[in-house]
Amino acid sequence: MDKIILDARxxxxxxxLEEATKILRELDMDSYLYMLHRKNPIPLLDLASEHxxxxxxxxIDNSWHIIIxxxxxxxxxxxxxx
Amino acid sequence: MFNQNGLxxxxxxxxxxxxxxxxxxxxxxxxxxxxxxxxxxxxxDASTPQALIVTHSFTLGVMLSFMFGALFQMxxxxxxxxxxxxxxxANLLQYPFVVGTISLLVGFYDSYNHxxxxxxxxxxxxxxxxxxxxxxxxxxxxxxxxxxxxxxSVSLIALGMLLLMALLMVLEIMGIGSIDYSVLKSTxxxxxxxxxxxxxxxxxxxxxxxxxxxxxxxxxxVSKYLPFMIFGxxxxxxxxxxxxxxxxxxxxxxxxxxxxxxxxLTLYRLTQRKRPIADATVWFWRVGMSSLIVSMLFFMxxxxxxxxxxxALSYITFASFALSIxxxxxxxxxxxxTWFHLNSQGYLMAPMMHEVIHPKSAMKHLYIHIASxxxxxxxxxxxxxxxxxxxxxVVSFGLLTYQVIHxxxxxxxxQQTQERFDMGMGx
Numbered sequence: 135m136d137k138i139i140l141d142a143r144x145x146x147x148x149x150x151l152e153e154a155t156k157i158l159r160e161l162d163m164d165s166y167l168y169m170l171h172r173k174n175p176i177p178l179l180d181l182a183s184e185h186x187x188x189x190x191x192x193x194i195d196n197s198w199h200i201i202i203x204x205x206x207x208x209x210x211x212x213x214x215x216x
Numbered sequence: 217m218f219n220q221n222g223l224x225x226x227x228x229x230x231x232x233x234x235x236x237x238x239x240x241x242x243x244x245x246x247x248x249x250x251x252x253x254x255x256x257x258x259x260x261d262a263s264t265p266q267a268l269i270v271t272h273s274f275t276l277g278v279m280l281s282f283m284f285g286a287l288f289q290m291x292x293x294x295x296x297x298x299x300x301x302x303x304x305x306a307n308l309l310q311y312p313f314v315v316g317t318i319s320l321l322v323g324f325y326d327s328y329n330h331x332x333x334x335x336x337x338x339x340x341x342x343x344x345x346x347x348x349x350x351x352x353x354x355x356x357x358x359x360x361x362x363x364x365x366x367x368x369s370v371s372l373i374a375l376g377m378l379l380l381m382a383l384l385m386v387l388e389i390m391g392i393g394s395i396d397y398s399v400l401k402s403t404x405x406x407x408x409x410x411x412x413x414x415x416x417x418x419x420x421x422x423x424x425x426x427x428x429x430x431x432x433x434x435x436x437x438v439s440k441y442l443p444f445m446i447f448g449x450x451x452x453x454x455x456x457x458x459x460x461x462x463x464x465x466x467x468x469x470x471x472x473x474x475x476x477x478x479x480x481l482t483l484y485r486l487t488q489r490k491r492p493i494a495d496a497t498v499w500f501w502r503v504g505m506s507s508l509i510v511s512m513l514f515f516m517x518x519x520x521x522x523x524x525x526x527x528a529l530s531y532i533t534f535a536s537f538a539l540s541i542x543x544x545x546x547x548x549x550x551x552x553x554t555w556f557h558l559n560s561q562g563y564l565m566a567p568m569m570h571e572v573i574h575p576k577s578a579m580k581h582l583y584i585h586i587a588s589x590x591x592x593x594x595x596x597x598x599x600x601x602x603x604x605x606x607x608x609x610v611v612s613f614g615l616l617t618y619q620v621i622h623x624x625x626x627x628x629x630x631q632q633t634q635e636r637f638d639m640g641m642g643x
Contacts, residue, residue, distance in 0.1 A: 146428060146495070147428045147552075173427070177556060181559055
């Protein structure tokens with residue numbers, strides 16, 4: 135699986151959302167978005183879910199780690215950098 | 217709109233609900249500019265109907281419209297409150313609110329026409345108290361309050377008190393009431409400017425300054441206690457005045473100091489952005505907070521020097537504070553909502569946020585807003601400038617109204633011309 139990293143922790147609104155949706159448009163079944171954010175980006179997760187993506191978000195060391203994939207068969211928990 | 221509570225699709229109010237409040241706010245702003253041109257420097261004499269008309273065009277027509285629009289948008293987001301049937305609620309609020317506001321303004325102009333003031337009393341009293349009840353009752357049911365949601369609750373209570381004072385004042389004017397008019401007036405003033413407008417802006421800032429501009433959060437002590445402190449001081453002052461102890465001078469001095477400290481802290485926070493980018497909305501916040509500091513300094517000065525010039529400068533800079541923050545929020549909310557609603561509907565090639573309202577366009581509005589502020593200040597000393605200030609106000613709100621219409625047209629155009637796409641199931 136190809137990991138596409140987006141570190142949005144220092145990006146001001148609305149850059150994180152715009153950058154993430156750009157990546158989502160390009161995702162295929164063999165790639166996933168790994169996003170780091172200072173908050174849990176509910177609008178993005180909601181958009182992703184609305185369009186059939188699978189996602190997970192977890193707070194680790196004061197940063198939110200968000201994984202979004204088009205492939206429903208992968209175990210997102212295993213992909214978390216913990 | 218973008219915190220842990222988040223804006224989820226099933227909670228987001230329809231796009232049109234927020235936009236139409238912003239539209240009516242913009243139109244009332246244009247109207248206020250026309251009134252300024254018509255009335256000239258008479259608006260600086262607080263005892264004239266002209267001053268009342270312009271003041272209420274701003275506070276009711278502009279500020280309340282924008283604040284209601286923002287509340288419909290932000291209650292689900294900041295507080296996790298889901299307002300059921302938002303379109304119906306918006307209708308029940310907005311139509312009587314607009315007619316009531318116009319009735320009040322015409323009533324002031326027509327020598328305090330009792331019939332028109334009575335109509336305004338019923339329509340504004342009914343619609344505003346209805347929405348305060350709806351929003352407050354939903355907010356009180358929230359389990360996990362943030363500093364912002366608590367502050368919003370308190371500011372809505374202040375709006376209720378402000379409304380009550382206004383109703384009592386109208387009854388006094390109509391010869392029905394029996395409470396000291398000056399007590400009602402000063403309480404109406406303090407609940408309106410400090411309890412409603414300032415408190416709501418402060419509460420929202422706790423969330424959005426950190427969120428939008430990647431700054432450290434406000435100190436916990438500030439975000440937790442400041443709204444209650446402001447509200448408590450106003451209520452205490454009202455109670456003491458009712459029992460005959462006049463403490464308004466002291467209280468307003470304390471409130472002014474609190475607001476100066478808050479504005480200074482916000483300006484400092486804006487210097488702590490991690491990766492600053494040029495953005496008109498930051499400058500709107502800076503102009504707003506600087507205006508608040510200057511306004512409160514003039515306000516404190518009025519306790520030592522009796523001067524209509526200082527009074528006028530205090531009002532002008534306070535209006536600049538409130539309007540600057542309204543504009544800052546407007547330029548964040550409208551592009552985001554347009555983009556978000558279109559994307560959530562599957563229009564993935566929808567215009568990006570900077571294409572809905574171009575940052576340069578927001579920057580132009582900032583310059584117009586600053587020019588308007590400067591000409592208003594100049595007009596206090598040199599009366600002729602008031603007409604230019606009125607023109608600039610019309611241009612400022614005309615531009616804002618255009619942005620609302622443009623965003624809506626873009627939204628409809630995208631829906632009509634683009635193919636809906638499902639990222640997960642499609643290509």
